[in-house]
Amino acid sequence: MEVYFIRHTTPLVDKGICYGHTDLELASTFQEEGKEVLRQLPQAFDAVYSSPLKRCHRLAEMLPGERLLVDDRLRELNFGAWEMKPWDSLPKQELADWMADYVQNAPPRGESMLALQERVMAWWKELQLAGFRQLAVVTHGGVIRIMNAYFNSIPLSDAFEKFQIAYGGIAVFKI
Numbered sequence: 001m002e003v004y005f006i007r008h009t010t011p012l013v014d015k016g017i018c019y020g021h022t023d024l025e026l027a028s029t030f031q032e033e034g035k036e037v038l039r040q041l042p043q044a045f046d047a048v049y050s051s052p053l054k055r056c057h058r059l060a061e062m063l064p065g066e067r068l069l070v071d072d073r074l075r076e077l078n079f080g081a082w083e084m085k086p087w088d089s090l091p092k093q094e095l096a097d098w099m100a101d102y103v104q105n106a107p108p109r110g111e112s113m114l115a116l117q118e119r120v121m122a123w124w125k126e127l128q129l130a131g132f133r134q135l136a137v138v139t140h141g142g143v144i145r146i147m148n149a150y151f152n153s154i155p156l157s158d159a160f161e162k163f164q165i166a167y168g169g170i171a172v173f174k175i
Contacts, residue, residue, distance in 0.1 A: 004041060004136045005144045005171045006063075008055040009033035018090065020076040020110075020142070022083050023053045033168045034062050040170055046132040051075050051139045060138040073123040076140035080110025103156045113142075113156050120146045141165055147173070 010027040013019055027033075037059065047067045050060035051074040060068055082090055098105045106112040120143050127135075145159040151173050154162050165171060 001132055001175045002134045003173045003175065004045070004134075005147055005173070006037060006041075006059065006136060006138045007141055007144055007165050007167055007169045008051075008053075008059055008138060009037070010167045011055045016086050016088065018079050018082045018085055018087050020079040020083060020140075021053075024055055026055055026058060030058065034059055037168050037170070038062060041136065042134060045134050045136045047130070048136045048138065049074060049127075050137075051143070053140075056138045056140065060136070063136050063138070065136060071123055073119045074137065074139045074143055077113070077116045077142045078111045079107045081108040082110065101157075113146075113159070116142055117146050117150075117156060121150070124150070144169075144171055147171075151175070 008026075009030050010033060011019070011024040012027050013024050041063065043064055045063065045065040047069055048060050048063045048065035049069050049071055050056045052070050052072055053075060056074070057070065060070075087095075094108060098107055103113045106115065124147070144165050145163050146156075148154065148163045148171060149156055149159040152162075163171075
């Protein structure tokens with residue numbers, strides 16, 4: 001199976017804002033960015049999976065696939081009480097505690113990296129039974145980092161350092 005993990009295009013949000021589960025609008029550059037993504041992809045997929053958030057779903061609707069499947073497990077990390085707040089306004093000790101071990105620790109009312117991994121891997125396990133040959137998955141940076149760590153045997157604690165993916169970026173895995 002060949003899987004194209006595609007990060008959503010640029011969201012309409014100020015720099016320095018913490019967001020994950022928030023359903024953001026897309027930047028005015030969406031159409032151009034979407035065309036650039038399409039230019040780099042195969043002409044057809046057996047299926048296209050998408051996070052339900054519009055920054056992913058709108059791009060997924062542009063992709064050439066036989067079926068578009070939306071799955072809530074492909075959402076970004078839930079930052080809980082920190083959602084839509086400036087990173088530099090977050091309580092210093094809460095942020096320090098989270099940064100010390102974001103794999104195990106979660107923001108207040110949010111989820112840890114381990115919790116994100118559990119839901120994404122539950123989706124991946126189900127997907128293995130579907131029998132797709134070529135698949136597109138439009139999702140978020142955190143989800144793609146989880147999958148990259150899994151495929152490349154990278155510890156979750158290194159998932160952010162070892163792998164960067166830009167808005168509209170594509171990571172291809174052959175399984």
